[in-house]
Structures are given as structure tokens and as C-alpha cells.
Amino acid sequence: MSGNLLHRLPILRRSDGIGGALPALTLITLFFVVPVVALLLRSVTDPVPGLQNYATLFGDGTYARVFFNTFLVATVVTAVTVIVAFPVAWMLAIMPPALGSIVFGIIILSMWTNLLTRTYAWMVLLQRTGVINRTLMDIGLISEPLPLINNLTGVTIGMVYIMLPFMILPLVGTLRAIDPMTLRAAALCGASPFDAFRRILLPLSLPGIAAGGLMVFVMSLGYFVTPTLLGGTSNMMLAAMIAQMIQSLLNWGLGSAAAFILLLVTMALYALQLRLVGAKRMTGGI
Amino acid sequence: MLLDYDRLGWLRAALLGFTGLVAAFLLLPVVFIVLLSFGSSRWLAFPPPGWTLKWYEELFADPAWLEAALTSARIATTAAILAVVIGLLASFALVRGQFRGRNTLRGLLLTPMVLPVVVFAIAIYAFFLRIGLGGTTAGFVIAHTVLALPFAIIPITAALEGFDKSIEDAAIVCGASPFEAKLRVTLPAIKIGIFSAAIFAFLASWDEVVVAIFMASPTLQTLPVKIWGSLRQDLSPVIAAASSLLVLLTLSLMIVTALIRRKLSK
Numbered sequence: 001m002s003g004n005l006l007h008r009l010p011i012l013r014r015s016d017g018i019g020g021a022l023p024a025l026t027l028i029t030l031f032f033v034v035p036v037v038a039l040l041l042r043s044v045t046d047p048v049p050g051l052q053n054y055a056t057l058f059g060d061g062t063y064a065r066v067f068f069n070t071f072l073v074a075t076v077v078t079a080v081t082v083i084v085a086f087p088v089a090w091m092l093a094i095m096p097p098a099l100g101s102i103v104f105g106i107i108i109l110s111m112w113t114n115l116l117t118r119t120y121a122w123m124v125l126l127q128r129t130g131v132i133n134r135t136l137m138d139i140g141l142i143s144e145p146l147p148l149i150n151n152l153t154g155v156t157i158g159m160v161y162i163m164l165p166f167m168i169l170p171l172v173g174t175l176r177a178i179d180p181m182t183l184r185a186a187a188l189c190g191a192s193p194f195d196a197f198r199r200i201l202l203p204l205s206l207p208g209i210a211a212g213g214l215m216v217f218v219m220s221l222g223y224f225v226t227p228t229l230l231g232g233t234s235n236m237m238l239a240a241m242i243a244q245m246i247q248s249l250l251n252w253g254l255g256s257a258a259a260f261i262l263l264l265v266t267m268a269l270y271a272l273q274l275r276l277v278g279a280k281r282m283t284g285g286i
Numbered sequence: 287m288l289l290d291y292d293r294l295g296w297l298r299a300a301l302l303g304f305t306g307l308v309a310a311f312l313l314l315p316v317v318f319i320v321l322l323s324f325g326s327s328r329w330l331a332f333p334p335p336g337w338t339l340k341w342y343e344e345l346f347a348d349p350a351w352l353e354a355a356l357t358s359a360r361i362a363t364t365a366a367i368l369a370v371v372i373g374l375l376a377s378f379a380l381v382r383g384q385f386r387g388r389n390t391l392r393g394l395l396l397t398p399m400v401l402p403v404v405v406f407a408i409a410i411y412a413f414f415l416r417i418g419l420g421g422t423t424a425g426f427v428i429a430h431t432v433l434a435l436p437f438a439i440i441p442i443t444a445a446l447e448g449f450d451k452s453i454e455d456a457a458i459v460c461g462a463s464p465f466e467a468k469l470r471v472t473l474p475a476i477k478i479g480i481f482s483a484a485i486f487a488f489l490a491s492w493d494e495v496v497v498a499i500f501m502a503s504p505t506l507q508t509l510p511v512k513i514w515g516s517l518r519q520d521l522s523p524v525i526a527a528a529s530s531l532l533v534l535l536t537l538s539l540m541i542v543t544a545l546i547r548r549k550l551s552k
Contacts, residue, residue, distance in 0.1 A: 017379065020376055020379035021375070021379035024376035024395050025395070027431065028435070031410065032397070032406065033394075036406065038412065039405070039412060094289055107309075110312040113536050114532045114533075116513045120319065120529055121315030121319045124318070125314075125318060164308070184287060201288050222403070222405070223402075224496050242405070242408065243499075262405055263402070266402055
């Protein structure tokens with residue numbers, strides 16, 4: 001296109017400059033960058049200048065437990081989500097469109113339904129007297145209700161539920177981009193289905209798994225609503241702890257230090273993901 | 287033959303069965319909540335001993351719910367319009383602009399989507415307390431516009447990248463001013479992207495809980511804040527009724543989106 005004669009016309013050579021982005025840049029600088037930077041500064045100045053907030057966070061066993069919980073839940077959620085999402089994405093990639101659109105419809109419905117609504121449903125489903133415990137007791141599988149809520153089991157179930165669409169949808173794209181001929185060739189050369197899966201399908205979909213998994217992990221690390229409602233007070237995760245430090249304890253120094261740690265980890269993983277998939281691929285996700 | 291639907295053999299049955307189970311898992315809470323909202327048990331027994339509309343009556347009898355929904359609608363509409371307009375302008379610069387740091391700028395404008403929202407929530411909360419915007423509608427709108435902006439920019443830049451600029455140039459050659467060409471040629475061509483942007487931006491604000499919890503005041507509550515407050519007290523079936531209406535809204539939004547996309551793409 002650039003070789004087109006028309007583009008030598010002066011009026012067409014003028015490309016859009018940075019001007020259009022100025023309102024967005026102003027908004028983000030003023031109401032995003034400045035507040036976040038101010039918050040981070042507070043972590044080393046409140047109540048007195050120094051690194052004492054970080055020392056407290058790293059030196060206290062209570063906080064160490066919250067960090068450990070957060071990473072544990074994020075890791076388990078990511079692993080379960082990947083394992084559950086892969087076969088679904090695989091089917092969606094090759095299913096007849098009529099059947100596939102039903103499954104896609106369900107995924108979108110779940111994803112677009114209000115987050116609190118979905119979490120509320122899980123609170124009711126998982127409680128001691130909830131449907132799941134009732135059903136399991138009625139069919140005689142258990143005699144005592146299982147503790148499914150106010151612990152990390154509840155958080156994991158609820159989080160996997162929320163993260164699944166974010167893993168399935170990009171993975172479908174990855175799987176669709178794989179040329180089926182490669183697998184046909186493998187079969188012709190005598191590879192068993194298991195070998196073909198292990199040595200061709202899985203390696204070829206690894207970039208999608210890595211990108212989606214990283215996204216799920218990052219989102220899980222900072223998630224607030226679902227862990228707070230399903231985890232109860234004794235299994236706090238990082239985001240809930242930050243909110244509590246600010247809202248109930250009014251400990252701005254400690255809260256902003258914890259926020260800085262969360263920000264740092266998130267941004268580092270985000271940068272890694274950009275490396276893996278490139279900015280464009282990633283933002284094409286929605 | 288792993289990627290050939292018709293030649294998967296027994297594996298297909300297994301994978302289809304598993305996909306069905308996952309679809310049921312995804313659908314379960316949504317269907318469950320709707321059924322529950324018509325159940326007569328205050329303690330959310332399931333299956334319900336009887337069916338009733340009383341939770342909906344209770345919901346509509348309490349003006350706080352309606353007020354919260356209206357507040358949410360007002361804030362989400364304003365934030366969505368702002369995000370789409372600002373995002374549209376930014377998208378032209380991001381897709382067509384030739385200046386240094388374009389990719390950095392794109393990354394910066396999309397950061398609000400990546401940063402854990404709790405970090406932004408306490409940051410903007412502290413900032414608004416200092417400049418006197420805490421607990422105000424304006425503050426809400428600004429914070430939600432920041433969060434909605436990436437959701438507007440992504441579909442619009444995608445649409446713009448798929449649009450052949452020579453068509454706009456042709457309009458200019460035929461005598462249209464650059465502005466006119468954009469308005470009457472380019473915008474209609476990327477309207478699906480703009481429409482998606484509006485939906486995503488609206489939902490980003492409408493469903494937003496974390497910033498809203500910090501920004502809310504006793505006199506200014508959005509619907510998620512109201513639900514959050516009720517959830518922390520008890521699991522009243524009134525929340526199920528409110529939730530079912532939200533599911534209905536989601537479904538209508540999905541249908542409208544599908545219809546409009548179909549119409550626009552003709």
C-alpha cells in the first residue's frame with residue numbers, strides 16, 4: 001500500500017499523530033499513574049520514612065501465611081484450570097459449529113454473569129446444608145457434611161469456575177491454528193494416538209497453555225471478591241489482606257507496602273507474558 | 287487424527303462427555319440461582335418446598351435496591367460513553383500514529399486491566415480523599431472510566447487494524463476532508479468494534495465491585511455494593527431474586543449483541 005502512487009499526495013501522507021491519544025493519556029496519568037505512584041511512596045514514608053513496612057511484612061509469620069496461601073491457591077487454581085480447560089478447548093476447536101455455539105454460549109453466559117451473582121451461587125451450593133453436601137449425603141457417599149466453604153477448597157472451586165472461560169477461549173484459538181495435517185502425518189507414520197498427543201498436539205499448544213495459564217495465575221494472585229466470600233476470615237488471601245489493612249485497620253503504610261509487592265509480582269509476570277505471546281496476541285483475547 | 291472430529295473414535299465420546307460436564311458446571315450456578323429465587327424456603331433449601339414470588343416482592347418493596355440499580359446504570363452509562371469516546375480517539379493514534387513509544391503508550395493505556403484492581407482501588411480511594419472527590423458520582427465515573435478504557439480500546443483497535451485505510455484515502459481524494467472521511471467512511475466500517483467496546487466498557491463498570499466498595503458512601507451505592515453488603519449479612523433469597531434479574535439482563539445483552547452484530551455485519 002505504501003508504494004501506492006496516491007500516497008504521494010501531501011494530504012494523504014499526513015498520518016494520525018499522538019494527538020488523539022492525549023485525552024486517554026491525560027486520564028490515565030492523572031487518575032491512574034499518579035494515585036498508584038503516590039500509594040507506593042506511602043509505603044516507604046508512612047508512618048515514618050524507611051523500609052519498616054516491608055520489614056514487618058516479611059518478618060511476621062501471619063503475613064507469610066497470607067503470601068503462602070495466595071501463591072498456593074493461585075498455583076492450584078491455574079493447574080486445575082489448565083487441565084479442565086484443555087479437553088474442552090480441544091473439542092471446541094474441532095466441533096461442528098452448531099454444537100460448538102451452544103457451548104460457547106454457555107461459556108459467555110457464565111463469564112458475563114455478574115461476579116457477585118456467581119460467587120453467591122457457590123456460597124449457597126457449597127455451604128454445610130447446601131445442595132452438594134445434601135446430595136452426597138442422600139446417595140450415601142458421606143455421612144457428615146464436607147467442609148466446602150470458608151476454606152481453601154471453597155476458594156479453589158469458586159476461582160476455577162471464574163477462570164475457566166479465560167483459559168478455554170484463548171486456547172481454542174491456539175488449537176485451531178494447528179494444522180491437522182501434522183497429526184495425520186504422525187498417524188500415517190505409525191504414531192499411536194497417545195504418542196501423537198504427547199509429542200505433537202501438546203507441544204504445539206504449549207504457547208497457548210503458557211499464555212493462558214500465566215494470565216489465570218496473575219489474575220488469581222490479585223483476586224479479591226471470590227476468595228473473600230468463599231474463604232472466610234482465617235484463610236485470607238493477599239488482596240483481601242490489603243483491603244483490610246486499609247479499610248478496617250487504617251494502616252496505610254503496611255497496606256501500600258503489601259500492594260506494592262502484589263503490583264511488582266503482577267507486573268513482572270505480565271512482562272513475561274508479553275515476551276511469550278507478544279502484546280497484540282494477548283490483547284486480541286476479547 | 288487428533289484434530290479430525292470425524293475420526294477421533296472412542297476418544298470423541300470421552301471428550302464430548304467431559305465437555306458436556308464442564309458446560310454443566312459452568313451453567314449450574316446460573317440456573318441454580320434463578321430456580322432458588324422462586325423457591326419458598328428462606329433458608330434456601332433445595333429443591334424448594336414450594337414456589338413463590340415473594341422474594342421479588344421484597345426486592346421491589348425496598349427502594350434501596352432500585353436506587354442502587356439506577357445509580358449503577360447512571361455511572362456505567364456515563365463511564366462507557368467516556369471510555370468509548372476517549373478510547374476511539376486513542377485507537378486512531380495507537381493504530382495509525384507514527385511516533386516513538388507507541389507500543390509503550392499502548393501498554394500504559396491497557397495497564398488498568400492488568401493491575402490487580404484492589405491496588406488501584408486503594409490508590410484512587412486515597413487520592414480522591416485528598417482532592418475531595420471521595421464518595422462522589424464524579425469520582426465513581428472517573429475511576430470506572432479508567433477501568434473501562436482498556437475494554438474500549440481493545441475491540442476498537444482490533445477493528446481499526448482490520449480496516450483498509452485506502453478506502454478512507456479514496457474518500458479524501460474524492461474531496462472529503464480528513465475529518466469527514468473518518469466520520470462517514472471509517473466509523474461506519476468499524477461500528478462493530480465500537481459497539482463491542484460500548485458493551486464491554488458498560489459491563490466493566492456495571493459489574494465492578496472492588497473500587498465501588500471503597501468509593502461508596504451511605505448515600506451513594508452501586509448495585510454490586512448493595513449485593514456485597516447483603517451478602518456479608520446473610521444469604522437472603524432476596525439476593526437470589528436480584529441476581530436472577532442480573533442474569534436476565536446478561537442474557538438480553540447477549541441476545542441484543544448477537545442480533546446487532548448480525549445486522550451490522552450485513
